[in-house]
Amino acid sequence: MLELNHVSVEFMSDNNVLAVDDVSLRLLDGSRTAIIGETGSGKSVLLLAILRLLPPNAVVSGSIAADGEDLLAADSKRMQQIRGGIISYIPQGGGASLNPLLKVGFQVGEPLIEHRKYTKRQAFEASIPLLRRFNLSHEEELAYSYPHTFSGGMRQRAMVAMGIAAGPKIVLADEPTKGLDEKRVRMVADALDLIEDETLLCVTHDINFAKSVGRDICVMYAAQQVEFGDSKEVIGHPLHPYTRNMMAAMPENGMRYQESGFAPSHDSYTDEAGGCRYLNRCREHMERCAVTPPLFDINGHKVRCWKYASSN
Amino acid sequence: MLLQTDKLTKKYTGSHGLTAVSEACISLDSGETVGLFGESGSGKSTLGQMIAGLLKPTSGSIYLDGKEIRMPYRGSCRRQIQILFQHPETSFNPALTLIKNMTEPYSIYSLPCSYESLLNDLSNYGLYEEHLYRTPSQLSGGELQRAALARILTIEPKVIVLDEPTSMLDVITQAQIMNLLKEYQDKHGTAYILISHNRVLCERTCDRIYNVEKGIFTEEKSLSV
Numbered sequence: 001m002l003e004l005n006h007v008s009v010e011f012m013s014d015n016n017v018l019a020v021d022d023v024s025l026r027l028l029d030g031s032r033t034a035i036i037g038e039t040g041s042g043k044s045v046l047l048l049a050i051l052r053l054l055p056p057n058a059v060v061s062g063s064i065a066a067d068g069e070d071l072l073a074a075d076s077k078r079m080q081q082i083r084g085g086i087i088s089y090i091p092q093g094g095g096a097s098l099n100p101l102l103k104v105g106f107q108v109g110e111p112l113i114e115h116r117k118y119t120k121r122q123a124f125e126a127s128i129p130l131l132r133r134f135n136l137s138h139e140e141e142l143a144y145s146y147p148h149t150f151s152g153g154m155r156q157r158a159m160v161a162m163g164i165a166a167g168p169k170i171v172l173a174d175e176p177t178k179g180l181d182e183k184r185v186r187m188v189a190d191a192l193d194l195i196e197d198e199t200l201l202c203v204t205h206d207i208n209f210a211k212s213v214g215r216d217i218c219v220m221y222a223a224q225q226v227e228f229g230d231s232k233e234v235i236g237h238p239l240h241p242y243t244r245n246m247m248a249a250m251p252e253n254g255m256r257y258q259e260s261g262f263a264p265s266h267d268s269y270t271d272e273a274g275g276c277r278y279l280n281r282c283r284e285h286m287e288r289c290a291v292t293p294p295l296f297d298i299n300g301h302k303v304r305c306w307k308y309a310s311s312n
Numbered sequence: 313m314l315l316q317t318d319k320l321t322k323k324y325t326g327s328h329g330l331t332a333v334s335e336a337c338i339s340l341d342s343g344e345t346v347g348l349f350g351e352s353g354s355g356k357s358t359l360g361q362m363i364a365g366l367l368k369p370t371s372g373s374i375y376l377d378g379k380e381i382r383m384p385y386r387g388s389c390r391r392q393i394q395i396l397f398q399h400p401e402t403s404f405n406p407a408l409t410l411i412k413n414m415t416e417p418y419s420i421y422s423l424p425c426s427y428e429s430l431l432n433d434l435s436n437y438g439l440y441e442e443h444l445y446r447t448p449s450q451l452s453g454g455e456l457q458r459a460a461l462a463r464i465l466t467i468e469p470k471v472i473v474l475d476e477p478t479s480m481l482d483v484i485t486q487a488q489i490m491n492l493l494k495e496y497q498d499k500h501g502t503a504y505i506l507i508s509h510n511r512v513l514c515e516r517t518c519d520r521i522y523n524v525e526k527g528i529f530t531e532e533k534s535l536s537v
Contacts (some may be wrong), residue, residue: 038452063505151352152352181351186323205481205482205483249483251483255516262437
């Protein structure tokens with residue numbers, strides 16, 4: 001189980017930026033959660049905070065625990081064991097994170113050398129069934145190939161195979177479909193469907209993809225969690241005005257969102273005046289929105305909006 | 313017809329001898345949005361780059377207002393066809409602040425520009441004084457794409473090639489960019505070539521669509537949006 005309690009991340013500089021503000025998530029074993037939101041809302045920073053891969057000027061507060069183990073207190077040696085061994089990370093970019101100078105089979109099997117004490121040869125051989133599992137046909141030939149011979153979708157599936165190679169319990173995927181076409185998005189969704197036993201936390205800005213991979217959806221806006229619930233509920237009956245606008249802005253729904261203005265700049269989250277972060281763009285705002293709303297829980301569907309204060 | 317391509321072809325030499333675009337014949341009228349829809353690697357961006365004058369065709373011709381145009385585009389021809397890229401960060405000089413990046417076209421085309429008018433124009437795109445002295449790395453993807461669009465529109469081109477302009481952005485920013493483009497088109501009659509692998513987006517925003525498969529462009533039946 002992965003448990004995040006009141007996690008905040010602030011980047012310290014001349015102009016401090018609060019990238020994640022008070023996020024709490026409880027991911028049970030085998031759960032599948034998608035985090036959606038716009039660029040700069042803090043989704044990717046949250047994943048990097050879990051693995052403690054943020055730059056030194058990032059201050060993480062709150063608590064992050066995997067199966068009861070406090071990740072923020074773990075020493076660097078222990079974190080090396082956790083990264084890839086217990087929690088793996090699939091980065092964004094159509095698999096651009098693969099090393100262009102190494103054969104794909106070696107890279108897919110590399111976590112086994114690091115975490116399961118395999119030899120290079122054993123790890124390479126173990127990569128072949130992993131590639132097959134993710135529907136990369138001619139897997140033996142592909143294991144001996146270099147990344148540039150793969151399409152974006154194939155590279156991203158190889159990244160998924162690498163992510164689960166060492167048998168982690170938790171898989172974090174950061175925008176695994178960004179920039180991919182529909183066919184390749186489907187391939188990545190199918191690959192993630194094959195991860196059945198692991199806990200999946202996937203960040204994406206593609207709502208259709210979030211719907212297909214996540215059983216739960218968490219919506220982030222301006223560093224805060226603004227909605228959380230069952231994916232069918234969040235997409236079918238969104239509560240927060242931002243989530244509703246996201247659904248309305250989808251081309252499938254006619255791109256008819258009801259919003260004023262544009263997204264705030266990253267550094268405007270540090271505004272200490274308080275209030276709902278969505279206030280300036282929200283057409284349903286009221287007097288109460290000048291005070292930051294808490295996360296209201298309506299039968300398991302959580303929403304950060306004063307409109308639901310009486311339903312809590 | 314504002315723009316036409318006649319059997320436009322791009323072949324790459326080398327061991328594979330790939331034909332990225334094969335005898336593409338597409339047309340575009342003023343005020344029209346034409347979609348190029350296909351998978352990654354099908355050749356749609358190659359055609360877009362040839363039309364924008366960034367890539368030399370192997371054979372075939374491009375006509376603008378009935379006159380054949382050839383690379384390198386110069387003068388008014390260069391100004392009339394512009395391109396908006398998928399990755400807005402690649403459109404800007406990373407070492408310059410936004411204000412310096414934004415004023416480049418004004419100096420290239422000797423257009424009158426004042427600080428107040430620039431601020432006024434940018435406010436239509438959700439960009440304000442606070443953004444002007446930041447470098448591209450300090451702006452979000454949505455802010456950069458809106459800035460790239462604002463910069464293109466300052467020189468009032470006749471044709472804009474939109475190469476996956478929103479595929480890296482969230483749905484609200486995507487809708488904002490597409491709405492800004494639509495508003496501008498309604499006022500100025502600019503023609504757009506929208507390159508996308510999002511079928512629904514093409515159907516919603518395009519008057520006509522060309523399907524692209526392995527470098528072959530086929531026009532689909534007329535769409536009513």
